Amino acid sequence: MAECYREFAEGGFGLVITEGTYTDKVFAQGDLHQPGLTDDAQAAAWHHVVEEVHAAGGKIVAQLMHAGALSQGNPHRTGTAGPSATVPKGAQMAHFRGAGPYRMPDEMAAAAIAEAVAGFAAASVRARGAGFDRVEVHGANGYLLDQFLTEGVNRRTDAYGGQAAARVRLMAETVRAVRAAAGPDFLVGVRVSQAKVNDHAHSWAGREDDARTIFPALAAGGADYIHTTEHEAWRPAFKDGGPTLAALAKKHSGLPVIANGGLHNPAAPPPCWTPGRRTWPHLPAAHWRNRTGRSACAADGPCWSLTAAHWNPWPTSPTRTRAAQAAAEPNRAGWQPLPLSVEQQRDLHPSTTGAEHGNRDSTWR
């Protein structure tokens, strides 16, 4: 695992975001082979990974995840828990060794919600202790925090259910708790999506009104950046046209935004592209050795697509010369050099997820 993550940094990614890492020994774990950050032993194991990435000149973010009702393997509990007792759509992901329908979750009572939030907070402290450069709260892709955000999945009638402002409450509270626990000088991000691993077509019913509620709530919770993901991040967020989800995140949060999703197509405009505005050349989020990259947008409008940092023509590691890098990446014809230094990339939160060691398919965490 350390070697896997190190390779990203050696290949030129300025910042690596880990796979979703479970946060407590109650209901958070998503599958039996998922890494965690729930005790000192797990933190120590991550410390080795962090050291490897740092040694290769990269920075690394711990992505904190609670699977909620989408858990398909958890040695700590026999059942699952979510916002409401509703069987999730779709089927368990074979990619994570699941099969058949998801289980009926228990509806989380107030104490269980508090326990989940505390798990995120404690995991962020362990991440910091393990040497991570920042943490990212996984609020996307259908997992616990996204379950609370999603109408129909969240059928609660308490303060966590109903309108978007109530449904985003748990995600914002989690960001706030992580921010408080990890400290004011530690960067905290949050990942947001409409689509889910078990419901690819989901779209926010409240459309831009929802965006107007959700993104400011996350900024108010203390997030330093928003990380949006869509199947094709450069397309309008909603069916009838309009801005991308990344652009809405930027507009309504005022924060730096990382955009992810289908950005390996060099012909597609960057997700924050605005006609007539200066943008950097769009770089494909290359599937480097079948791993997925991501792009980043700066806070002030122009969008930098940084996930193809490994196409950077400069040697990015003392152990890898430019010639060696080119030899390792023979398909780079037509790809454009990255106009930013690795240091600039880091400042702008470029990223990749190291978990994506399989071929690209419809399963993602």
Ligand SMILES: Cc1cc2nc3c(=O)[nH]c(=O)nc-3n(C[C@H](O)[C@H](O)[C@H](O)COP(=O)(O)O)c2cc1C
């Ligand atoms: C096998 C696999 C595992 C993934 N695991 C994670 C994860 O742990 N956390 C996360 O935020 N995204 C995860 N993703 C989603 C990717 O980060 C990304 O959103 C998705 O692949 C779409 O982007 P792309 O079109 O650039 O591939 C995973 C994707 C795949 C294929």
